[in-house]
Amino acid sequence: MSTQSLDPRTGELFGPVIADTDRATFEALLDAATAAAPVWAATSRTHRATALRAIADRLDAAADTLVPLADQESGLGLPRLTGELARSTFQFRMFAELLADPAYLPTRLDAADDRPVPVGHPQLLRVLVPLGPVAVYGASNFPFAFSVAGGDTASALTAGCPVVVKAHPAHPQLSAAVAAVIAAALATAEAPPGVFALVNGMDAGTALVSDPRIRAASFTGSFGGGRALAALAAARPEPIPFYGELGSVNPVFVTPGAAERGDALAAEYVDSLTLGAGQFCTNPSLLVIPRGPLLGAIKAAAAGRQPGVFLHPGVASLFDERLNGMTAIPGATVEVAADFAGAGLRAPVAMVSLDVVAALDAIDAVQVECFGPAGLIVEYDDESQALELADRLDGCLVAVVHGSPSEPIAAALVERVTRIAGRVAWNAWPTGVAVTPAQHHGGPFPSTTNAQHTSVGGEAIYRFVRPVVFQSLPDSLLPPVARV
Amino acid sequence: MSTQSLDPRTGELFGPVIADTDRATFEALLDAATAAAPVWAATSRTHRATALRAIADRLDAAADTLVPLADQESGLGLPRLTGELARSTFQFRMFAELLADPAYLPTRLDAADDRPVPVGHPQLLRVLVPLGPVAVYGASNFPFAFSVAGGDTASALTAGCPVVVKAHPAHPQLSAAVAAVIAAALATAEAPPGVFALVNGMDAGTALVSDPRIRAASFTGSFGGGRALAALAAARPEPIPFYGELGSVNPVFVTPGAAERGDALAAEYVDSLTLGAGQFCTNPSLLVIPRGPLLGAIKAAAAGRQPGVFLHPGVASLFDERLNGMTAIPGATVEVAADFAGAGLRAPVAMVSLDVVAALDAIDAVQVECFGPAGLIVEYDDESQALELADRLDGCLVAVVHGSPSEPIAAALVERVTRIAGRVAWNAWPTGVAVTPAQHHGGPFPSTTNAQHTSVGGEAIYRFVRPVVFQSLPDSLLPPVARV
Numbered sequence: 001m002s003t004q005s006l007d008p009r010t011g012e013l014f015g016p017v018i019a020d021t022d023r024a025t026f027e028a029l030l031d032a033a034t035a036a037a038p039v040w041a042a043t044s045r046t047h048r049a050t051a052l053r054a055i056a057d058r059l060d061a062a063a064d065t066l067v068p069l070a071d072q073e074s075g076l077g078l079p080r081l082t083g084e085l086a087r088s089t090f091q092f093r094m095f096a097e098l099l100a101d102p103a104y105l106p107t108r109l110d111a112a113d114d115r116p117v118p119v120g121h122p123q124l125l126r127v128l129v130p131l132g133p134v135a136v137y138g139a140s141n142f143p144f145a146f147s148v149a150g151g152d153t154a155s156a157l158t159a160g161c162p163v164v165v166k167a168h169p170a171h172p173q174l175s176a177a178v179a180a181v182i183a184a185a186l187a188t189a190e191a192p193p194g195v196f197a198l199v200n201g202m203d204a205g206t207a208l209v210s211d212p213r214i215r216a217a218s219f220t221g222s223f224g225g226g227r228a229l230a231a232l233a234a235a236r237p238e239p240i241p242f243y244g245e246l247g248s249v250n251p252v253f254v255t256p257g258a259a260e261r262g263d264a265l266a267a268e269y270v271d272s273l274t275l276g277a278g279q280f281c282t283n284p285s286l287l288v289i290p291r292g293p294l295l296g297a298i299k300a301a302a303a304g305r306q307p308g309v310f311l312h313p314g315v316a317s318l319f320d321e322r323l324n325g326m327t328a329i330p331g332a333t334v335e336v337a338a339d340f341a342g343a344g345l346r347a348p349v350a351m352v353s354l355d356v357v358a359a360l361d362a363i364d365a366v367q368v369e370c371f372g373p374a375g376l377i378v379e380y381d382d383e384s385q386a387l388e389l390a391d392r393l394d395g396c397l398v399a400v401v402h403g404s405p406s407e408p409i410a411a412a413l414v415e416r417v418t419r420i421a422g423r424v425a426w427n428a429w430p431t432g433v434a435v436t437p438a439q440h441h442g443g444p445f446p447s448t449t450n451a452q453h454t455s456v457g458g459e460a461i462y463r464f465v466r467p468v469v470f471q472s473l474p475d476s477l478l479p480p481v482a483r484v
Numbered sequence: 485m486s487t488q489s490l491d492p493r494t495g496e497l498f499g500p501v502i503a504d505t506d507r508a509t510f511e512a513l514l515d516a517a518t519a520a521a522p523v524w525a526a527t528s529r530t531h532r533a534t535a536l537r538a539i540a541d542r543l544d545a546a547a548d549t550l551v552p553l554a555d556q557e558s559g560l561g562l563p564r565l566t567g568e569l570a571r572s573t574f575q576f577r578m579f580a581e582l583l584a585d586p587a588y589l590p591t592r593l594d595a596a597d598d599r600p601v602p603v604g605h606p607q608l609l610r611v612l613v614p615l616g617p618v619a620v621y622g623a624s625n626f627p628f629a630f631s632v633a634g635g636d637t638a639s640a641l642t643a644g645c646p647v648v649v650k651a652h653p654a655h656p657q658l659s660a661a662v663a664a665v666i667a668a669a670l671a672t673a674e675a676p677p678g679v680f681a682l683v684n685g686m687d688a689g690t691a692l693v694s695d696p697r698i699r700a701a702s703f704t705g706s707f708g709g710g711r712a713l714a715a716l717a718a719a720r721p722e723p724i725p726f727y728g729e730l731g732s733v734n735p736v737f738v739t740p741g742a743a744e745r746g747d748a749l750a751a752e753y754v755d756s757l758t759l760g761a762g763q764f765c766t767n768p769s770l771l772v773i774p775r776g777p778l779l780g781a782i783k784a785a786a787a788g789r790q791p792g793v794f795l796h797p798g799v800a801s802l803f804d805e806r807l808n809g810m811t812a813i814p815g816a817t818v819e820v821a822a823d824f825a826g827a828g829l830r831a832p833v834a835m836v837s838l839d840v841v842a843a844l845d846a847i848d849a850v851q852v853e854c855f856g857p858a859g860l861i862v863e864y865d866d867e868s869q870a871l872e873l874a875d876r877l878d879g880c881l882v883a884v885v886h887g888s889p890s891e892p893i894a895a896a897l898v899e900r901v902t903r904i905a906g907r908v909a910w911n912a913w914p915t916g917v918a919v920t921p922a923q924h925h926g927g928p929f930p931s932t933t934n935a936q937h938t939s940v941g942g943e944a945i946y947r948f949v950r951p952v953v954f955q956s957l958p959d960s961l962l963p964p965v966a967r968v
Contacts, residue, residue, distance in 0.1 A: 091602075117571070118918075121919075418952055422953070424953070425955035438609070439608055451950045465936075467926075468924065469907045469922065472909065472912055
């Protein structure tokens with residue numbers, strides 16, 4: 001098996017045919033990652049930070065090559081991809097900076113206490129040790145920020161784990177190019193050989209999560225793909241942590257007060273819905289608004305929006321299927337019909353409206369993610385209906401409330417969506433996940449397979465470490481990580 | 485179905501027949517826990533700490549009733565059980581004390597930054613919210629500290645989660661008595677009704693982990709029982725975190741230097757092996773020593789040790805079966821033969837020796853936990869053999885090295901066992917897990933189902949919370965937990 005690049009603007013294949021990773025190469029890469037694990041785990045924070053900065057610098061320096069290649073393979077456009085690469089390199093530098101803080105990957109000491117038990121106890125020093133080689137499954141919709149040079153790779157390397165990335169077949173050339181930049185940067189930073197590798201092909205992908213040398217796996221992608229890999233991780237003789245970010249229907253609630261913003265709100269919504277041709281796991285695909293003129297304003301704002309293109313044929317065909325499902329919900333009205341005419345993998349804006357009572361009757365169908373620029377707009381007459389809908393929703397990455405603090409419904413909505421969301425945004429739009437130390441990008445199932453961890457931000461490293469307590473161990477025998 | 489107490493010293497049933505929890509009661513308890521969840525989550529840290537202290541005070545006050553009852557049901561003896569109750573109430577008080585520290589269950593703020601992205605970002609406030617009702621499966625071997633009033637209950641309540649405990653059938657009367665004390669304490673502390681409940685019976689136990697109202701589960705017990713419950717937790721339409729502490733073979737390595745301690749080391753080993761009739765998940769069931777006079781010293785130390793009794797017939801019969809397996813390992817020599825003669829569920833000391841080459845040849849059989857006072861003693865001739873054995877071992881709760889910092893083998897052994905253990909103890913014995921803020925009781929699989937979390941110590945609460953980030957949310961709309 002092999003992969004070739006596809007230009008989504010034309011639908012044409014181009015560039016070299018990239019062979020799947022063969023078994024012998026796979027074995028050699030995994031052995032090298034295993035050998036690198038204790039060496040990389042023993043590196044100082046300073047050394048690791050230097051390596052992370054070297055990756056960022058080299059990626060930035062290669063922008064003129066990488067960004068056009070990403071554009072040709074993804075159709076996401078140069079401005080967006082330029083920004084996304086900057087976000088990715090910022091992420092590596094943020095982790096490098098955080099490593100200087102002793103509160104990051106902290107060591108904790110309970111000094112010996114010689115009083116009688118249960119009060120007294122020996123000296124206990126708690127350290128966080130890296131899990132070992134990590135498998136990273138890149139996503140198609142962020143060829144930089146959630147792929148080979150994405151947050152999973154950055155956080156696993158920061159935690160002290162070697163990384164083996166499974167390349168997404170939607171951008172095989174970019175994956176190889178980015179991997180080469182990372183490998184070169186790590187080599188100049190004197191990281192051990194084997195600390196980073198890239199594999200290609202479905203077989204290598206499934207072999208990776210089942211391989212005993214892999215100690216954790218992270219994934220960003222579809223519910224189906226994530227669940228399948230999660231099942232493999234759980235079925236191993238020795239199960240490993242599996243962090244799947246499976247996407248989400250991200251509900252946006254608009255209070256009657258906020259609806260008065262009318263045209264401005266409508267334009268913001270359409271901007272968020274169509275950003276990146278709607279191919280965001282944080283897409284505002286479920287909008288809940290009071291019945292009134294807002295729906296008309298949204299339709300007007302959507303008029304004449306140029307469609308983007310889908311990332312690859314798989315996204316296009318699933319969009320078509322899911323959009324048909326959305327319009328088939330009893331009571332659904334097509335407000336903006338999808339227009340697929342044109343060259344390549346056209347991603348047309350589509351909008352469907354539904355009365356809240358009909359939405360409550362079809363609560364499962366309402367929450368099927370239609371990945372792309374398709375909006376389901378639910379209208380309510382009574383505030384209690386909006387609250388009832390909020391109570392019936394499944395876990396999501398982000399939930400949004402547009403309102404005023406003085407409206408009782410705003411507080412009630414915030415309280416309810418806090419139960420189901422990993423992030424609760426106020427008078428904002430769900431797309432755009434800031435990379436900061438405290439960020440949390442991970443909501444209750446089905447939006448992720450582990451709601452206690454994040455795939456974005458400074459806390460992402462804690463997916464790849466485990467605690468070890470050293471009891472009464474002399475300083476000279478402590479591992480390097482505990483001597484910081 | 486029903487349960488009745490069994491006196492392990494006589495093998496006789498005694499006391500009332502306790503009926504399994506019926507379906508209607510189960511439903512009512514789960515509904516009450518669900519209703520209590522948001523109320524308990526919204527309590528202040530001070531209120532929660534007061535409730536935890538009330539539980540500790542009432543349990544201490546009831547010691548004269550509870551300890552003899554625990555002894556009659558477990559056969560563990562009054563001194564041990566008096567200490568274990570003190571440990572349990574100390575644990576509740578430690579959590580109460582930790583709640584006063586803002587670094588515990590911390591809230592983290594990334595203040596808004598209006599520079600351009602990716603540096604700039606909105607205000608992000610990260611808080612930890614309780615998961616909701618937690619199922620706790622108590623163990624038989626610690627009727628206080630890992631049962632109804634154990635660390636799981638204490639940490640889940642501290643985290644803000646209601647608790648439903650599945651009573652262990654080996655101590656049904658004690659479970660009911662302890663539950664009544666906890667319920668009374670919570671009532672006086674004005675905790676919401678439903679924040680704590682006890683259920684009885686296998687059916688209720690399996691229903692609990694599959695019930696959609698339960699949001700996390702913790703378990704201390706056998707590998708088989710834990711794996712079965714973990715599978716149920718993973719198979720739910722909406723999987724939940726499952727924290728299973730499944731027990732462990734805890735290797736103790738003795739260097740040639742440490743072996744010179746001879747009789748003293750031998751006596752300490754036998755003490756640790758036979759503590760609580762060997763029924764500890766931290767039992768030193770695998771001892772690795774240099775060939776020489778130490779084995780004889782151990783046999784001498786074991787002579788005349790009075791056997792204890794097993795907790796219940798299930799432990800006794802599994803011990804018999806596993807001990808037969810141990811003696812059947814090719815090359816095994818019975819050093820101390822088990823003497824089962826006497827009344828009740830006698831737990832005799834047993835010791836089997838094995839050459840390290842034979843141990844390496846039977847590495848799986850060597851690691852089968854024989855729960856009780858049975859020791860497998862592996863003798864090595866060359867230090868490299870001890871290191872090779874360490875390299876071949878599976879995950880464990882605790883690993884121990886007895887040695888001197890000046891011996892190269894000591895450092896090499898510490899490095900190796902750090903890869904497989906949750907706790908690494910130096911010149912100590914694995915039994916006895918101190919309750920401290922930084923303690924970690926949780927090792928790699930198969931010793932637990934989640935090596936990143938602990939069931940003992942201050943960090944245990946983090947099993948029962950998840951992060952939520954509030955983006956740009958006005959202070960007045962923040963949930964109580966974020967206003968601390």
